[in-house]
Amino acid sequence: MDYVGYIASFLVLLTFYMKRMIPLRIVALFSNVAFLTYGIGMHLMPVALLHCALIPIxxxxxxxxxxxxxxxxYPVLRWHPVRHAPMAFTSEVDAGSRKENASKQKARARL
Structure with missing residues (x-):
């Protein structure tokens, strides 16, 4: 039964190396099932209850x-590097005006 715990631990470690959310959640689900199996098999109720709660999440x-x-x-939203507001977004439609805005921003910075 210890091998299930090692597999579950490895799966958790693997999630920390993942960059994309969908593969991360899939591996996290497998680790939750493995830890649930391990917790029930080893009579570790805190481990089993924790991963039982994490599965639906x-x-x-x-x-x-x-x-x-x-x-x-559509249009694809991207962060606007010129504006200073933390939630400033622009669309691909504004791509032509980005250079103009950047040059205006540089001109303001020189003053």
Whole structure:
């Protein structure tokens, strides 16, 4: 039964190396199932209860990530590097005016 715990631990470690959300949630679900199996098999109820609670959270987050990944955004929103507001976004439609804004910003900085 210890091998299940080692596999679960390895899966958790693997999630820390993942950059994309969907693969991370899938591996996290497998680690939750492995830790749940390990916790029940070794009679470690805190471990089993924790991962029993984490499974629905990871499923919910995976569904949201899959839904967000399947909806194409048009225009594609990107962070605007010229503006200073923390939540400033611009669309691809404004791509031509980016250079103009950048040159205006540089001109203001020189004053």
């Amino acid at each position: 990871n499923v919910h987050r995976l569904v949201l990530a899959l839904r967000d990944d399947s909806i194409p955004l």
